[in-house]
Amino acid sequence: MRADRPLHEQLSDWLRKQIEQGYFKPNERLPSEHELSKQFGVSRITVRQALQTLEHEGLIYRRQGLGSFVRNARICQGLVRLTDFAEDMARAGLRARSKVVHWATETATCEVAEALEIAKGSPVVRIERLRLGNDKPVAFDRTWMTLFCAQFLEGHDLEHETIYGILEAAGLTIVRGKYRIEAVNAEPAIARLLEVEPGNALLRIDRIAYPAIGNVAYYQQRYYRSDRVIYELVLERDNRWRIPPTEGMPLRAFAPVFQSQDSTQNS
Numbered sequence: 028m029r030a031d032r033p034l035h036e037q038l039s040d041w042l043r044k045q046i047e048q049g050y051f052k053p054n055e056r057l058p059s060e061h062e063l064s065k066q067f068g069v070s071r072i073t074v075r076q077a078l079q080t081l082e083h084e085g086l087i088y089r090r091q092g093l094g095s096f097v098r099n100a101r102i103c104q105g106l107v108r109l110t111d112f113a114e115d116m117a118r119a120g121l122r123a124r125s126k127v128v129h130w131a132t133e134t135a136t137c138e139v140a141e142a143l144e145i146a147k148g149s150p151v152v153r154i155e156r157l158r159l160g161n162d163k164p165v166a167f168d169r170t171w172m173t174l175f176c177a178q179f180l181e182g183h184d185l186e187h188e189t190i191y192g193i194l195e196a197a198g199l200t201i202v203r204g205k206y207r208i209e210a211v212n213a214e215p216a217i218a219r220l221l222e223v224e225p226g227n228a229l230l231r232i233d234r235i236a237y238p239a240i241g242n243v244a245y246y247q248q249r250y251y252r253s254d255r256v257i258y259e260l261v262l263e264r265d266n267r268w269r270i271p272p273t274e275g276m277p278l279r280a281f282a283p284v285f286q287s288q289d290s291t292q293n294s
Contacts, residue, residue: 034069035076035077036077038073038077039076042057043086046086046087052097053097056094056095056096057094057097063077078095082095085098112125112158112189121160121161121165122160123158123159125187126156126157127154127156129155130153131153132152132153133152134148134149135150139171139246142246143171143243143246144242145242151171151173152172153169153170154170154185155169156168156170157220164222165256166221166251167249168249168250169247169249170247170248171245173243176199179193179194180193190245191236199238199240199241200238201236201237201239201244202239203236204236205237206232206233207232208231208258209231210230212225212227212228212229213225213228217229228253229251229252230251230253230257231248232248233248234247234248
């Protein structure tokens with residue numbers, strides 16, 4: 028151990044390197060606090076600090092009474108902070124890309140009209156994209172926009188740009204999102220694009236994006252491969268305040284966790 032850096036940082040650096048190089052495999056138990064303390068000649072408090080650092084980075088998870096385990100190459104991206112697909116993929120260490128498979132004007136159905144807060148039958152633009160991480164299918168998106176919002180996409184490359192980013196750059200800053208999450212079975216067309224069997228379980232997330240000014244920016248249905256993303260919910264109780272039972276505990280994080288694609292097999 029070097030004298031110019033805190034011991035817990037040096038230990039967390041060493042463990043991080045071992046995990047990244049594959050010495051410790053996904054879901055493998057790390058050496059115990061006692062074993063690490065003895066191996067490196069440091070206190071248990073130092074070991075605990077190093078493990079907490081790795082836990083906060085999303086590299087490990089801890090089970091009371093069992094120890095610390097390597098996460099399956101996953102990283103969390105908070106949903107409570109609005110992000111786009113490219114940002115999620117970047118934080119997961121994946122290269123984002125999209126394939127546009129449909130882009131056309133149609134009339135709004137009851138569902139779409141209600142989401143966009145427009146009259147049924149109004150003209151809307153529907154865009155469908157296959158979302159890729161490191162060139163492997165992660166999700167499929169259906170997005171509906173009014174003609175006003177869709178005009179800002181003209182001249183842009185949706186293979187490498189996101190609708191979220193384009194609208195933000197145009198001044199339509201997204202400040203609020205309404206989400207609905209449910210499990211669905213993959214319809215044949217979507218299953219083919221996502222390279223799964225028809226009927227396989229998918230995670231569907233409906234999102235309505237609201238800009239700082241004006242009406243709804245877009246309504247989107249995203250279908251995630253359920254073997255490549257899960258969601259983690261973290262509630263945090265603040266004992267400084269008495270929280271009424273009807274209100275529950277404040278939401279600290281609601282985050283998609285992306286699984287390494289090297290560790291999954293296509294269905």
